[in-house]
Amino acid sequence: MFERRQPIPIADAVRKIMEFQSHGVIEKVLIEESYGRFLAENLVATCDVPHFDRAPYDGFAIRSIDSREASVSNTVEFEVVDHIGAGMVSQKMIGKNQAVRIMTGAMMPAGTDAVVMFEVAQTFEKNGIPHMSIKREFKKGENVSFRGEDAKEGEVLVKKGTLINPGIQAMLATFGYKHVPVAKKPLVGLFATGTELLEVEEPLVPGKIRNSNSHMIAAQIERAGGKVHYFGKLPDEFDTCFTAVKNALDGVDILITTGGVSVGDFDFLPEIYEKLGAEVLFNKVAMRPGSVTTVAQHKGKLLFGLSGNPSACYVGFELFARPIIRRLLCVPKPHLRKEKAELKTDFPKANPFTRFVRSSVYIEDGRLMVTPSGLDKSNIIMSLAGANSLTILPGGTRGFTSGTEVEILMLEDQIGSEWPW
Amino acid sequence: MFERRQPIPIADAVRKIMEFQSHGVIEKVLIEESYGRFLAENLVATCDVPHFDRAPYDGFAIRSIDSREASVSNTVEFEVVDHIGAGMVSQKMIGKNQAVRIMTGAMMPAGTDAVVMFEVAQTFEKNGIPHMSIKREFKKGENVSFRGEDAKEGEVLVKKGTLINPGIQAMLATFGYKHVPVAKKPLVGLFATGTELLEVEEPLVPGKIRNSNSHMIAAQIERAGGKVHYFGKLPDEFDTCFTAVKNALDGVDILITTGGVSVGDFDFLPEIYEKLGAEVLFNKVAMRPGSVTTVAQHKGKLLFGLSGNPSACYVGFELFARPIIRRLLCVPKPHLRKEKAELKTDFPKANPFTRFVRSSVYIEDGRLMVTPSGLDKSNIIMSLAGANSLTILPGGTRGFTSGTEVEILMLEDQIGSEWPW
Structure with a gap:
């Protein structure tokens, strides 16, 4: 009655993908x-x-040697022979007991090797010439930012x-x-397939829904760092889809389709891959949602067949397409960042397969806490709005109770993981 | 010798700013x-x-009433009278013991109220007409996604x-x-002041440095969600600066300058604010770095005078300018997000004033850990590259040891705090 597909482990699926398209392009x-x-x-x-010795404070640049005898009981006086701000260069060669009034960021005048901050200098005039005096010694290099x-x-x-x-x-x-x-941002081509799809501006009619997946995936591509080329939506008709996919391939780095990969009567992507001569890397993954995610390669170019179900589509993109986009962006840790968090609600559902639950991770007293961001029905796009993470609930388990430590994948993140599986 | 300014607490400074420009514009x-x-x-x-009752699985839509007698010992047969995929609408009115072969996402045909999944149906032909049979009862609404x-x-x-x-x-x-x-993204005007500044493409000359602050602040404005209008750099000359600032004000929502706000001999911003007739909200804040941050308002428009020192400039922007930008973006929590973290290195320096240390926050076993991202010299831009947070070290303390719980402000974040002070 319907095709039986052999699910492969998530790590194997990711590994098969990462064998392709390994380096980015510089622009x-x-x-x-x-x-x-x-x-x-x-x-x-x-x-x-800095590329020159500079004053880190406002004050007076001096030769430290002239301050040697200064002390509380022995004031040493300096003649102020120049006045410079940042960006100005003193043309004076500073001699014995001379100083330059200098502002933060200015280059140390020739001969000087210390800066006396305003707070510790006494200023006065002598015969109409500005002077200043100090009552302590300054070390060579004191209050100077040195080159390099x-x-x-x-x-x-x-x-x-x-x-x-x-x-x-x-x-x-x-x-x-x-x-x-x-x-260079990898160019990701995008088709939404499905006779049921309306454009966002079209009024609703019975049996049809607006195409939300392609807007969602376009944003996910942008978030991952790629550039989107949206080719439009396609009806569930083999010839139309085949021609469209074939013609689109040349102009993009990666091609993503949503819908048409399951085993339904109008799911044509498997046949399209076959007629193209593309090698299917896998067509079933041991996970929920997103188990029907199909990835093929054609002349080294990857074709991602994501589910038409919004949640499955979302998760499939993040697990399988994102790392390739990040790889093409030269990122050393291309995968979703994996961290540990404390589950804050019960999750009673048994899990034959590893499950990725759309979640909201937050911080409480310096610790990560995570809670599902909505009901975990795979057709509910509502729960995606609040999702900033996916909680990984491993397969073969009977549910989880609040307080358990779980692993999460972070969606709004620029750090990544080298290999989270 | 030099002007004494009265530092105000950080919270007071932020409060004075937040009294202005309170709502965003829609586009x-x-x-x-x-x-x-x-x-x-x-x-x-x-x-x-969904906006119609739909099938969440591939299978057969039936009237549940017809399945009432089905059991392991009593097979019930159905005639398959139609075949629809998602987006198609069956024109048939389904009668007794009739079924429609239906694909995921398709609208439930008139009269049907349950879906039999392929896995539990036996299909066959009878007189050339497709049929299927089941061996168990289906409840009204079973495997149906209901409208709303x-x-x-x-x-x-x-x-x-x-x-x-x-x-x-x-x-x-x-x-x-x-x-x-x-x-609408608030338009933030930006001037860098300083005779020492070269454009990024200019070769270095003694005493001058390339203008890095305006590129840094431009990126910070973008990160906060604003739009930058960079007016260029200005030399430390009163008339040039005054005219430029005056002319720029009308076209922007907020005006930021870097440099010229300290008490150095060529720091003209205070006089410019005075000549403009702007009200100075504060010109010194009890914090390090960034204590010279000056904010003024002119006809309800805010002018931010940030320090020319890169670190002080960076921190001043995040604490004082970012929340106003976020407010104009309608964000309910406009301030930097405050969280707790464990300090992972000693910080032996005594703190007369509250200090914001550029830091790298990371996660270890589900807990936030933080470590300074470089030497804490206020002129070191290098430490800004690795900074994703600011560690708050409160004033009046003698330093901190590794393992202490500290408060941090997160820089790469979209959540924010309502009021972190």
Whole structure:
């Protein structure tokens, strides 16, 4: 009556996928457009930081040797011979008992090697010339930021595959990266299949529903770091689907379809893969939801056949498609980040297969707590809205009680796991 | 010698800011462009979900009443009178001992009220007409997803101010939101001041450094959810700065400057605020770094004078400017999210003032752990690259030892705190 498929373990399914499409492509973007992208090369210090000895405070730059005799009982006076702010360079060569009034960030004048902060200097005039005096010794190098103190030219400061955050933006600017080498966003083609699908702007009619999966997956592709090319929706007709999929393949890095992969009478993806000559890596995974997820490869390009069921579609994308997108973004930990958390509600359902429960993880007194984000019916898209994680409930178990430590996969995360299975 | 300013507590500073600019502006964007934006109105169910009774599995739709006599010893036969997939609607009125072969997602045919899954049906032909038989009773409503089961028309499903994630995208599509009401991104004007500043593409010269703060702050504005208008860099010259700031104010929602707010000889922002007629809310905060952060208001518009020191600038933005941006995005918890974590390294420095240490928070066995992400010298931008949090070390303390519970503010977060102070 209906085809029996052999489910394979999740780890085997992921491993089969990760054997394909292993490296990202570099593109250069303007620094102004690089925030939120992934570095495709190491960020290297192109100069020392600071690249000159500088004053870290407002005060007076002096030769420390001149302060040697200063003490509470012996005031030492200095003639203030120049006055510089950040970005200005004193042209004076500083001699015995001379000082330069200097602002934070300015370059130490030639000959000086210490900075007297305003708070400890007494200022006055003598014959119309500004002076200052101190009552303690300053050591060579005191209150000076030395060249190369923060970073040395040539050092690798941030590794390839790191997401560019505001701090890295500052570093890119410091080192003159006007054009930043980032990983090109993989282009992910997307089809939604199903005669029942209406576009979002169409009015409802009996038996039909609006196409929500492709909007959901488009957002998941974006969240993973990819770029979406939405080709539209397809009816459940073999020839239309075959032609559309075949024509789309060339222009994209990865092709995702939703629906049509089960064993229903109008599920044509298996036949489409066959006619294309694509190699099916697997068509059933020992998990819930998403067991019908099918992945095929055609000339080294991956085709993801996700379930038409919203939850199964969601989970299938995160477990199987996301890591390949992250790999193409040069990310060293491409998989969903796995952490431990305390389950805060009972989950009485028995689990013949490993189950991924859409969950909300939160923090209480520094500890991760997790609770299902809605009823766990696989057709309920409502529970996806509040989901920031998937709780992994291993197969072969009789349910879980509140307080149990469980493993979770974090969805809104940029760290990832090297291999969570 | 130099101006004495009176530092105010952090909470007072934040409170003074939050009294201004209290509500966001709605704009409608296409659903395809709404991922990652903040909802400016509640998301309301515009129809029941599902909006018709549907089959959640592949099988046969029957009238449950006809199965009443079925048992292991009494097989009941049905004539299969139609065959529908999702999106198709059967035109048949189903009579006694009739069934419709039905696929997942299809609308229940008129008269039917239960679905027999393929696994429990025996199929055969009789006089060339397809039939199936069952050996057990099916209850009214068994294996049927009823109209409104997932959501009822009119229900508020997601609250205003929520970040649109992939699950919410699916809901927006389901309910026909072709145009999504999102909070308009506040336009944040940005100037970097400092004669020492070079553009990122300029070669280094003695005494000058590349302008990194404005790239950093631009990324922080983006991370907070704002839109940046970078006006460029300004030298430390009063007239140039005054004119530039004055002219910029009208076109933006918020104006940020970096540098020029301290008490150095070339720090002109205080005088600029005065000449503008702006009311200075505060010009010194009891905190490190960022104590010189100055905030003023001019006709209800906020001007943030951040320090020119990268770390102070970074912290000043996150504590004072971010919450106003989030408020304008309709977010109910606009402040940095505060959580507890275990300090994993000693921090021996005494703290006369509350200190915000750039830190890396990570998870170990379900618990938050935090460690400073670099040396805590306030001029070191390097430590910002690895920072995903700020550890709060309260003032009046003599340092902290590893293992202590500390409070942290999370930087890469969309949850926030209502009021963390």
